[in-house]
Amino acid sequence: MSEIDALEARLAALTDEDLSRGLDLFRAKLGGAEAAYLQTCVRCGLCADACHYHRTDGELASIPAHKLAQVAAVFRAHYTAAGRLAPGLTGARRFDRDMVRAWVDAVFGRCSLCGRCSLNCTTGIHISAVLRAARGTLTEMGLIPPDLLQVVATSLETGNNMGISREDWLETVQWIEEEMQQDVGDPAARIPVDKQGARVLFTVNPREPKFFPLCLQASATVFHAAGEDWTVASEGWDLTNYGLFSASPAHGGAIAANLMASMDRLGCGTLVIGECGHGFAAARWEAAEWLQKRPGFRIVSFLELMEEYFQQGRLHVDPAKITERATLHDPCNTVRHGGIVEPQRAILRRCLADFVEMTPNRAENFCCGGGGGQLSMSRYRQKRLQSGGVKAEQIRRTGARLVVAPCHNCIDQLMELNREYKLGVVIKTVAEVVAEALVRTTAPSREESHVPDAR
């Protein structure tokens, strides 16, 4: 049975008991904030153009207010007097099979949880938070696209979302270390593994060892140049967390626990999340809520750390090394949901001779279309590529030949957009740009670097 049919079969087999349980699950996901959001929409429709799906398909069902209305309809029908007494008046609808199907389409098929609608809502509804609650409900009802669930399952089974074995990971690290030694001309350059008490534990998106080893090499080069006391972990090194996309705290918490266990095992002071938007949002913001525990260490984005190195004078770059026009893509989970807005800009202004912003940018950025787990849901591929047309046009308008994207999901989507829309651009991480612009100096020893440990 295909992935698509498997989900359809589950939808068709829903029983009244399933629906009743689903309603209980939904109720459990609502806090005071969501209950307020669900009663605030005035259907002004001004959110429509905020959504990259609606901008590219023009469909009513892609308007954020329409997606919100699917969830609000159920809330009204079951939890408000007006919805129970006069459902037709306010559009209240009970949680039946048709509504579940509408939810699946709205929250998996037409939403990357980018949150742009939330910032554009005239009444202040955090729409993506509501849609996330609906996603979580569907996931716990077993109504998640199977390929998205498979990524979560692979993480839970193997410790990383690509099922890379420990041996392969360590071999790759060793190989990259050798490449870096040649590149920087320093045989003492290291990618330390499981170094107890290192100041920094660096975590990686499995796409780097699997497909983009130069990204990992670039990060290692930056650490080497900064003279950082760092390490990677032999286990629990994957920063990704598709629990953010399944919206299941059980998934998210179990995956996040891998990173927390690595920190505990190695006794590092700072957990550094490599360039990955959702990985950062999951580790920095959601993990503590999933695990119901405040982390006992600092969690930062590699972007923040690199900018700290620059401010401390530990990195030296020559912007004349990269002269082509470059622009920056703002990953939604790094910027809008993550609050990391300026460090990447400060870094690129140092490293690039011709850096231009996209319009709009920062918290107003458009999603590339690859967020929210869309890259792993094959049934929505065409919709994803179509929705990415907004980002493609943004890139084209800058005239840039280099697009810097501090997120591997975004990079994958941008690479597809590059082909689909014939953009003719090169896509790199921020660390790759920094490594390329570095002016080689003797790396400072640990004793020479004075970085306050925030532990």
Added chain:
Amino acid sequence: MEALRIGVGICGLGAVVALAVQAARASAFGIRPLHAPAAGSATRGVLYAFGPGMSPLAKESTRTHPWAYALGVAYHLGVFAAFGYLLLLLLGVDVAPTAALGVPLLAGALGGLGLFVRRYASAPLRGLSVPDDAIANLLTTGFVALAAARLRSPAAEPALLAAAMLLLCYVPLGKIRHCVFFFLSRRHLGRHFGRRGTFPVRH
């Protein structure tokens, strides 16, 4: 007339109680304690959400729809003016016709009418709409228009009071309850994005 005024008072009290109950019920869904250390300030986020974040320039959705925004602002000013005027009438204070009151009332009525036309002239907005949208708009716009009429002629007062009763009875049932939930939502939104350092938005 006195009976109508008492009726308005009762309906108003009922609306306030119903809205308070609804807000309390929403709050009873609970506030989850947050464990992730804040990167920014929740308070600053709330201040932004209720301050610069309300500016038409703060959001693309309002920047690119200035007419809809202007209609909305006029409509809400008219509603506030009409309720203020109603309160004065209930207290027995008869205000002489002045532009300070007449202009917002007239602008409000026109704003409401404009939003009604906008909603039903636009296919996507029609698609989003439920009967509540039409009823809420007509009741509110009618109320504001009757307030403007009462300002010119005391003969319109019974109609104004009757419209006020209808409106106040309807408030807790449909979208007009955003008069309370707007504040709750914006506060939650501001706290969330303020903690994360996204608010205030830098352009």
